[in-house]
Amino acid sequence: MTRNGFSVTKSLLVLGASLLVFTSIAWCADDKDASDIDKRLDASAKVLDEIMATPDKAIPDKVMRDAKCIAVIPSMVKIAVGFGGNHGKGVATCRTEAGHWSAPAPITITGGSWGLQLGGQAIDVIMVVTNEDGMQHLLHSKFKVGADASAAAGPVGRDTGADTDWKMKAEVLTYSRARGIFAGIDLNGAVVTQDKDETRILYGSFVPFEEILSGKVHPKETSEPFLSAVRKYSGQAKEHGEVITPGNTTAAIR
Numbered sequence: 271m272t273r274n275g276f277s278v279t280k281s282l283l284v285l286g287a288s289l290l291v292f293t294s295i296a297w298c299a300d301d302k303d304a305s306d307i308d309k310r311l312d313a314s315a316k317v318l319d320e321i322m323a324t325p326d327k328a329i330p331d332k333v334m335r336d337a338k339c340i341a342v343i344p345s346m347v348k349i350a351v352g353f354g355g356n357h358g359k360g361v362a363t364c365r366t367e368a369g370h371w372s373a374p375a376p377i378t379i380t381g382g383s384w385g386l387q388l389g390g391q392a393i394d395v396i397m398v399v400t401n402e403d404g405m406q407h408l409l410h411s412k413f414k415v416g417a418d419a420s421a422a423a424g425p426v427g428r429d430t431g432a433d434t435d436w437k438m439k440a441e442v443l444t445y446s447r448a449r450g451i452f453a454g455i456d457l458n459g460a461v462v463t464q465d466k467d468e469t470r471i472l473y474g475s476f477v478p479f480e481e482i483l484s485g486k487v488h489p490k491e492t493s494e495p496f497l498s499a500v501r502k503y504s505g506q507a508k509e510h511g512e513v514i515t516p517g518n519t520t521a522a523i524r
Contacts, residue, residue, distance in 0.1 A: 307376060307468050308492045314342035314361050314374075315495040317394045317447070322503045325428040327452045329398065333424065333443060335505045339364035339399035339408050339483070341462070342496075343379055345392040358395065359465060363500055364405055366485030371500050373489035375482040376468035381460050393448040395455070397462075398424060404441030408462070411479035415442060416458030423454025 322328045334340075339362055346358025361374040379395070399405050399419075407413040415421045424443030446455035464479045477487055489497060 307472050310344065310359060310376075310468075311361060311374065311493055311496045313344035315499040317342050317344050317396070318496075318499040318503060321394075321396070321445075321447060321452055322428070324452070327426055328428045329396065329443075329445060329503075330425055331428050331503075331505075333398055333400070334503045336400065337365075337398045337504060338401060338405040339397075340500055340504070341377060341397040341399075341408075343377070343395040343397075346379065346395050359468070360395070361496060362397075362408065362483065363497065364399070364408065364483040368485065370485065371497055371504070372483045372485045373487045374472075374493050374496055375479055376465035376472060377462055378465045379457075379460050379462050393446045395457070396445040397457070398443045398445075399441065400443060401441055407441065409480045409483055411464040413462055415444070415460045415462065421456075421458055423456050426453060 322334075341360055341362035343358040343360030346360075357378070357380045359376065359378050362377050363371045363374050366372050397415075399408055404419050407419040413419050419441040420439075421442040421444055422440035424445045426445075444455050444457040446453065466476055469482070470476050472490060472493075473482075473487065481487055
């Protein structure tokens with residue numbers, strides 16, 4: 271073989287090896303991204319399950335039964351030095367016209383303030399959309415809590431008569447859990463948007479918020495723990511033949 275021929279062969283081998291390395295890196299990144307959204311779905315189910323397992327400190331049953339949409343943001347980072355701020359990722363689902371819960375849509379939440387504070391912590395956040403107007407704001411893929419949609423710290427206690435509470439006039443009821451303490455929280459000023467990158471990862475391509483949350487997208491198998499938890503606490507579990515037991519969001523009779 272000539273020197274030139276050897277050089278060409280060597281170059282092709284190096285190029286081939288480089289392509290394999292880059293492809294492997296891309297596969298690893300894709301696997302990690304997919305794993306991240308799967309973990310977020312599981313964490314969201316766990317947050318709902320743990321909060322609703324404590325009747326005297328949970329979201330009222332009536333709020334859950336009447337909810338139009340439910341969003342869970344596990345481990346949202348809350349940082350404050352003087353004035354507070356927050357950022358987190360989670361998932362949302364809405365009731366479809368058929369009365370079932372839609373496939374989950376990845377979301378992000380940023381901004382907002384909780385007054386003068388010092389320090390930082392991770393908190394779990396739940397947002398319950400209470401009426402059709404609030405649902406329409408969420409379907410638009412971006413809204414500002416308290417501006418585009420009226421919001422209030424939600425009432426606590428599963429047996430609370432939330433229908434007589436003035437807070438039920440709000441389009442969005444907001445809750446948080448930090449260091450084991452669960453309570454309503456003021457999220458006015460926070461902006462909720464569709465997480466386009468994680469939408470692509472979860473569904474293989476970008477799908478608009480409205481299509482996902484209106485029920486036009488079939489949920490992935492990895493979404494079942496979260497959707498099962500939502501159905502369980504919104505009173506729909508029996509429709510799906512699920513066994514309602516504390517701490518169990520996935521058991522079902524098929």
